[in-house]
Amino acid sequence: MDIKKMYINGSWTESASGKTRESINPATGEVIATVTEGDAADVRRAVQAAKESFYQTREWRDMDSQARGDMLLKIADAMDAARDELAYLDAVDMGKPLREAECDVDDAIHNFRYYSSLIKAPYGGVYDVNTGFGEMHSYTVHEPVGVCGLITPWNYPLLMGVWKLAPALAAGNSVVYKPSSNCVLSSVKLFEIFDRVGMPKGSCNLVLGPGGVIGNELAENEDVDMVTFTGSTEVGQSIMRAAAGNVKKIGLELGGKSPNVIFADADLEGAVEWAMIGIFLNQGAICSAGSRIIIEESIKDQFVARLAERAKAITIGNPLENPDMGALVSEAHMKRVLDYIRSGIDEGATLVCGGERYTEGDCAKGYYVRPTIFDNCTDDMTIVKEEIFGPVVTIQTFRTEEEAVSMANNTIYGLAGAVFTTDGARALRVIKELRAGITWINCYNPCFNEAPWGGYKRSGIGRELGVYGLEEYQEVKQININLHPGVVGWYEH
Ligand code: NAD
Numbered sequence: 001m002d003i004k005k006m007y008i009n010g011s012w013t014e015s016a017s018g019k020t021r022e023s024i025n026p027a028t029g030e031v032i033a034t035v036t037e038g039d040a041a042d043v044r045r046a047v048q049a050a051k052e053s054f055y056q057t058r059e060w061r062d063m064d065s066q067a068r069g070d071m072l073l074k075i076a077d078a079m080d081a082a083r084d085e086l087a088y089l090d091a092v093d094m095g096k097p098l099r100e101a102e103c104d105v106d107d108a109i110h111n112f113r114y115y116s117s118l119i120k121a122p123y124g125g126v127y128d129v130n131t132g133f134g135e136m137h138s139y140t141v142h143e144p145v146g147v148c149g150l151i152t153p154w155n156y157p158l159l160m161g162v163w164k165l166a167p168a169l170a171a172g173n174s175v176v177y178k179p180s181s182n183c184v185l186s187s188v189k190l191f192e193i194f195d196r197v198g199m200p201k202g203s204c205n206l207v208l209g210p211g212g213v214i215g216n217e218l219a220e221n222e223d224v225d226m227v228t229f230t231g232s233t234e235v236g237q238s239i240m241r242a243a244a245g246n247v248k249k250i251g252l253e254l255g256g257k258s259p260n261v262i263f264a265d266a267d268l269e270g271a272v273e274w275a276m277i278g279i280f281l282n283q284g285a286i287c288s289a290g291s292r293i294i295i296e297e298s299i300k301d302q303f304v305a306r307l308a309e310r311a312k313a314i315t316i317g318n319p320l321e322n323p324d325m326g327a328l329v330s331e332a333h334m335k336r337v338l339d340y341i342r343s344g345i346d347e348g349a350t351l352v353c354g355g356e357r358y359t360e361g362d363c364a365k366g367y368y369v370r371p372t373i374f375d376n377c378t379d380d381m382t383i384v385k386e387e388i389f390g391p392v393v394t395i396q397t398f399r400t401e402e403e404a405v406s407m408a409n410n411t412i413y414g415l416a417g418a419v420f421t422t423d424g425a426r427a428l429r430v431i432k433e434l435r436a437g438i439t440w441i442n443c444y445n446p447c448f449n450e451a452p453w454g455g456y457k458r459s460g461i462g463r464e465l466g467v468y469g470l471e472e473y474q475e476v477k478q479i480n481i482n483l484h485p486g487v488v489g490w491y492e493h
Helices: 040-057 065-081 083-094 098-119 157-170 185-197 211-220 233-242 268-284 297-312 331-346 361-365 401-408 424-433 466-471
Strands: 006-008 011-013 020-025 030-036 126-131 134-144 147-151 174-178 204-206 226-230 249-253 259-262 292-296 350-353 372-375 392-398 416-420 438-441 474-482
Touching (some): 006 040, 006 185, 020 083, 030 083, 040 147, 040 174, 040 204, 040 211, 065 083, 065 098, 065 157, 083 098, 083 157, 083 185, 098 157, 098 466, 147 157, 157 174, 157 185, 174 211, 185 204, 211 226, 233 249, 259 268, 259 401, 268 392, 268 416, 292 297, 292 401, 297 350, 297 372, 331 350, 331 392, 392 401, 424 438
Parallel strands (some): 174 204, 226 249, 259 292, 292 392, 372 392, 416 438
Antiparallel strands (some): 006 011, 006 204, 020 030, 126 134, 134 474, 350 372
């Protein structure tokens, strides 16, 4: 088995220490790749390469934005040609059904195309200003930030990387990218594409290894101008601390515990189907997952019975056979999810269905958990308060709109949320009150490259996707022009 390497300064390289680790297919427990294991020394090498590329050779940064956009299109085309392989790699590395991995690759391709067109249409503001200093024009330009460290989680191995790489590169930055050590295979493939289409040396670097070591070095290194991170709130807090040394720009996309609020007048069947997508897609490993269903008391029993019926019918199996649900990413993560389920039972929630590992047939070798529903939950339970990041949903009831809003907002997180009702005015009232960055009315989880993605409260800082996602990777410069050059006496203005 060849060793999956890092990509630094335009070359494929093993770690300085020579260490490697095995990559496991969570559906079978089998080793699928040997991956080089970098450390802080490798990150420093990659940061130096990015620094040289940005501040000295400047090829990528100074490339005409039309040409830079064209390069992103070449990347998108090459990804399109490698679509099946990229999807296969995410399915065997992470455990998600192949069909879902294919959708992720399509989104990732669209993302490169989207940022290609956005960077070709530069914009800025021009202001006529009349200050005490006389008539002036003031205008703004967008410039790249510099060397950007990008750190991502395992739940969408390719897509979470592309959400950062495409806008960061479009803006002209040089990047050092660190995917989750759980799932690196599609990232290695993506960098093969970068290499093949001719990305300038040092403009894009890939480092592989444990987050606590190489992620931390990226956040701390004072030659890194910006660090953007997607992952847990706890690690996001440590990134903030580590980034303080040189007051790096930061972008944080963190965890969630999002409410899915359902009123009695909602289309019940529709609400059930969207609730399924809200919590069981991607084995529940979605930051925006609708993990807290908050439902009007009068329809709760009917809703839970139907949701349980649908959850029990979910097919579970090897991701390559396209079941409804695949495997959890690792044995450790499966145990974590099962521990949460145990805490739900211990703290008095009613287990409606699931609640255990799934071991039928070949699945006995993998890390599968049955879709799990807990009824009669209360705000003080661990399963209601903490992000589980697995196929586990809690049910709570309300009687009034005010109570529903108050329960929905009773969380440290503020990533996402939804409301289901046929009363349009109520839908808008409730959504407006939700302290969350991504919201849905009568649907759950759709996500678009064009619309900004990010959280309130402890779910993060900044936005990805859309125009906002590009601006995260840009500095804004104000340029002021005196329209009447000449000497202005100090006291005359
Ligand atoms: P994680 O926080 O454990 O790891 C995320 C990344 O950070 C990985 O690459 C990891 O290696 C690295 N890392 C770990 N410790 C580090 C440290 N001390 N310093 C720097 N980097 C470090 O998260 P995970 O388990 O990979 O992913 C799950 C989390 O990601 C969930 O909380 C989920 O909500 C969140 N997430 C958020 C979004 C969003 O858009 N808000 C999207 C996807 C996932």
